[in-house]
Amino acid sequence: MREGAHPGRIAAYPAQDLSLEATRAIGRLCRDTRRRVGRKSTTREPIIQEPEPLEPEATRRDAGVTESSRANRGWWDLNADEYQIEHGTFLGDDRFVWGPEGLDEVEAELLGPPEDLKGKDVLEIGAGAAQCSRWLAAQGARPVALDLSHRQLQHALRIGGGVPLVEADAGALPFADGSFDLACSAYGALPFVADPVRVLREVRRVLRPGGRFVFSVTHPIRWAFPDEPGPEGLSISASYFDRTPYVEQDEEGRAVYVEHHRTIGDRVRDVVAGGFRLVDLVEPEWPAWNTQEWGGWSPLRGNLIPGTAIFVCERD
Secondary structure (H helix, E strand, C coil): CCCCCCCCEECCCCCCCCCHHHHHHHHHHHHHHHHHHCCCCCCCCCCCCCCCCCCCEEEECCCCHHHHHHHHHHHHHHHHHHHHHHHHHHHCCCCCECCCCCCEHHHHCCCCCHHHHCCCEEEEECCCCCHHHHHHHHCCCEEEEEECCHHHHHHHHHHCCCCCEEECCCCCCCCCCCCEEEEEEECCCHHHCCCHHHHHHHHHHHEEEEEEEEEEEECHHHHHCCCCCCHHHHCCCCCCCCCCCEEEECCCCCEEEEECCCCHHHHHHHHHHCCEEEEEEECCCCCCCCCCCECCECHHHHCCCCCEEEEEEEEC
């Protein structure tokens, strides 16, 4: 999401039928498409009178800033409907969840006590349908929800709530220096960018002195294991130290989805290079109440190895 980054477009989306019923219908189409185009698909359905496109090839190869940004913008626009249908209930419309484990900001207070959020200007990066921002607004904060994906932000409009929405690249934030007291990102932007330090420096720039940035990503140890929720996901299959990005590409070799691996040490060094001080590193345990599977996250794996890492950083 970095080199040649889109400077950002602030909130102006055309009115569009995004009722729940319309979303479900689109989601059915997206599910059919994703079986042929989406991430790590294993099933297909025949398409009548239409040649079936090749399923993307999953590989490990270099993917730079521009390619990663272009691929992931397209992937999230294509899959936003299905994502919200599959995970919208778990995420809620106005709940702040840090990851598939279900760690809730109400309990974690990583941004600070809820009563201290009142009147604070907060930037949510990779906001999706702005669920976290709605929760922040309910605490009296003044959130702004930013995402690379136009379609994700249309879902934010569908749910409503009046939170300002910004379509922009996290590596080129369209805000003046010192615009926010806090910033947060629950699995937004940082897992998908080729240059995380650039994003961190941008976040630092728009924060006021003493501002806090909290972000969650896939726990780096997961990259050594297959992305499977069952027993097959418990055997090491790759080197933890292999930083080669995970890429899905079409038949012409163009990336359609990219994730970037950083070790724990890399993430800490990125935080420091971005001008932050690391105050805490949270590795949520899998709670007994959570029986869901979410991609490679599951109770089986969650009880044995960490799935999420949350970095709590402050700007001096």
